[in-house]
Amino acid sequence: MKKIIAVTSCPTGIAHTYMASESLEEAAKKMDVDIKVETQGSVGVENELSDQDIKDADAVIIAADTNVSKDRFGGKYIVEVAVADAIDDAESLINRAIEGSEKGETSDVDSNLYSQVDEEKSKRKEKRQGPYKHLMTGVSFMLPFVVAGGLAIALSFVFGINAAEQEGTLAAALMQIGGSSAFALMVPILAGYIAFSIADRPGIAPGMIGGMLASNLGAGFLGGIIAGFLAGYLTQWLKENIKLPKNLQGLMPVLVLPFLSSLIVGLLMIYLIGPPVEGIMNGLESWLNSMTGTNAVLLGLILGAMMAFDMGGPVNKAAYTFGVGLLGSQIYEPMAAIMAAGMTPPLGLALATTLFKNRFNRQEIEAGKPAWFMGISFITEGAIPFAAADPIRVIPSIMTGSAITGALSMLFGVGLKAPHGGIFVLPIPNVVTNLGFYALAIIVGTVITALMLRVLKPKLAE
Structure with a gap:
C-alpha cells in the first residue's frame, strides 16, 4: 500500500485547512492509500508528522496558501498546490504524488560529504527535545536577522569606522538597516520563536513582546531567552486550562491567549525579571570588556x-x-x-x-x-x-x-x-x-x- 503524507494550511488557519485535510483523507480511503495529514491551523500544528512518518512516505502533498517549510521533506517527491485544490480534487493530487514518486524510485542515493552531513544533522534533530529544541528553534529564526544585520553593519565600515555617524550618508543608511533595525529585532525574534516552539502561534505575540521589553530594559539576549520560555510555557498552560464554550473557541488563539500571556509576561519582565537580568548582563559585559x-x-x-x-x-x-x-x-x-x-x-x-x-x-x-x-x-x-x-x-x-x-x-x-x-x-x-x-x-x-x-x-x- 502506498503511503502519502500531507500538510494543509490556509492564512486564517480555520476553515479551509481542515476542509482540505478531510478531502484528502476521504479520497485516500476511497483509493486504498495510506495517508496522514498535518494541519497547521489557528491553534497550531495538529496531527504532526513524525520523522518516521516522513521516512516511510512515498510522496508529500503540501496544500497551503501560507509558507510551509519543505526542509524536512528532503529527498521526497512533493506536490505543492493551493489549499483549494485539495478541497476541489484531492484524488488527482494523490495520483500525481504516487506517479511522481514511482518515477523517482530509480534515482541514486548521493553518498558525498554533504549528504553524510545532512544525514547526521537529521539524526541529531530527532534527539532534540524539550528546552533545547525550543531554544534552537528561536536561534534558527533569529540567525537570518543577525547575519543580515551583521553584514549590513560590516558594509557600513567600508566607508570608515566612524562613517555611519554622519547623517544622510550611505554608511549611516547601512548602519540603520543593520544596527537600528535588524539587530533591534534580534532578541524579540529569539524570544518569540522560543515561545512559538512551545505553544505554537498563540505564543509568538507574548514572546516577542517579552523579548522587546528585554531589549528595552537592558536585559539583552539572556532576558530574551527567559522571556521566550516564560511566554511559551505560560501560553501553553493557559491554552490547556482556560475552557470557553465551543462557539467562542475561535477567540482563544487571536484574543484570549495573546492578551493574557502578553500582560503577565510584560508585567513580570518590567517589575521582577528585567532589573536583575540587566545587572547580570552589565556585569558580564564589564568583565568581557576588561578581559586581557x-x-x-x-x-x-x-x-x-x-x-x-x-x-x-x-x-x-x-x-x-x-x-x-x-x-x-x-x-x-x-x-x-x-x-x-x-x-x-x-x-x-x-x-x-x-x-x-x-x-x-x-x-x-x-x-x-x-x-x-x-x-x-x-x-x-x-x-x-x-x-x-x-x-x-x-x-x-x-x-x-x-x-x-x-x-x-x-x-x-x-x-x-x-x-x-x-x-x-x-x-x-x-x-x-x-x-x-x-x-x-x-x-x-x-x-x-x-x-x-x-x-x-x-x-x-x-
Missing part, C-alpha cells in the same frame, strides 16, 4: 573547544549563541574566536587527508576535498563524517586545534563584527581587527589539527 591576558586566552580556549566538541550540536550551538548575543552589546572578540575555531575542524581534516593519505581510506580522502570549502565557509559540520568514523582519534584532534585557534584569536585581540560567512567576509574593510593575526590563528589551528591526526591515526594497510 590569561583570562582572555582561557575564554578563547574554552569557546574553541566547545565549537569542535560536537560540530554543530548543543555544545557548539551554545558557544555560537553566546558570541552572537554579545554582538548586540558591541563585544566582538568572542565572535571572532568562535568563527575561527568553527572553521578549523574541517580545514584541519582536509589538510590531513591531503598530506597524510596513508592514514585515511579512499572515501575519507575524497571527502577531504569538499571539506576545504566547508571549512572556509564556517560549516563546522564538515568534520562530522570523519568524527563519526573514528571519534576516539578525530574529536581530540579537532578540539585541540580549535581550542588553540580560539585562544590565539583572543590573545591577539581580534574582533569580528560579522557573525557568519567564513573567509568571505574577512576582506571587507574594518570587519575584522588584526586581520593578519586572525589568519595566523586559523592557520596554526588547522596545522595542529592535521599534525594531531598524523600522530593519533595509525597507518592503513596498502
Whole structure:
C-alpha cells in the first residue's frame, strides 16, 4: 500500500485547512492509500508528522496558501498546490504524488560529504527535545536577522569606522538597516520563536513582546531567552486550562491567549525579571570588556573547544549563541574566536587527508576535498563524517586545534563584527581587527589539527 503524507494550511488557519485535510483523507480511503495529514491551523500544528512518518512516505502533498517549510521533506517527491485544490480534487493530487514518486524510485542515493552531513544533522534533530529544541528553534529564526544585520553593519565600515555617524550618508543608511533595525529585532525574534516552539502561534505575540521589553530594559539576549520560555510555557498552560464554550473557541488563539500571556509576561519582565537580568548582563559585559591576558586566552580556549566538541550540536550551538548575543552589546572578540575555531575542524581534516593519505581510506580522502570549502565557509559540520568514523582519534584532534585557534584569536585581540560567512567576509574593510593575526590563528589551528591526526591515526594497510 502506498503511503502519502500531507500538510494543509490556509492564512486564517480555520476553515479551509481542515476542509482540505478531510478531502484528502476521504479520497485516500476511497483509493486504498495510506495517508496522514498535518494541519497547521489557528491553534497550531495538529496531527504532526513524525520523522518516521516522513521516512516511510512515498510522496508529500503540501496544500497551503501560507509558507510551509519543505526542509524536512528532503529527498521526497512533493506536490505543492493551493489549499483549494485539495478541497476541489484531492484524488488527482494523490495520483500525481504516487506517479511522481514511482518515477523517482530509480534515482541514486548521493553518498558525498554533504549528504553524510545532512544525514547526521537529521539524526541529531530527532534527539532534540524539550528546552533545547525550543531554544534552537528561536536561534534558527533569529540567525537570518543577525547575519543580515551583521553584514549590513560590516558594509557600513567600508566607508570608515566612524562613517555611519554622519547623517544622510550611505554608511549611516547601512548602519540603520543593520544596527537600528535588524539587530533591534534580534532578541524579540529569539524570544518569540522560543515561545512559538512551545505553544505554537498563540505564543509568538507574548514572546516577542517579552523579548522587546528585554531589549528595552537592558536585559539583552539572556532576558530574551527567559522571556521566550516564560511566554511559551505560560501560553501553553493557559491554552490547556482556560475552557470557553465551543462557539467562542475561535477567540482563544487571536484574543484570549495573546492578551493574557502578553500582560503577565510584560508585567513580570518590567517589575521582577528585567532589573536583575540587566545587572547580570552589565556585569558580564564589564568583565568581557576588561578581559586581557590569561583570562582572555582561557575564554578563547574554552569557546574553541566547545565549537569542535560536537560540530554543530548543543555544545557548539551554545558557544555560537553566546558570541552572537554579545554582538548586540558591541563585544566582538568572542565572535571572532568562535568563527575561527568553527572553521578549523574541517580545514584541519582536509589538510590531513591531503598530506597524510596513508592514514585515511579512499572515501575519507575524497571527502577531504569538499571539506576545504566547508571549512572556509564556517560549516563546522564538515568534520562530522570523519568524527563519526573514528571519534576516539578525530574529536581530540579537532578540539585541540580549535581550542588553540580560539585562544590565539583572543590573545591577539581580534574582533569580528560579522557573525557568519567564513573567509568571505574577512576582506571587507574594518570587519575584522588584526586581520593578519586572525589568519595566523586559523592557520596554526588547522596545522595542529592535521599534525594531531598524523600522530593519533595509525597507518592503513596498502
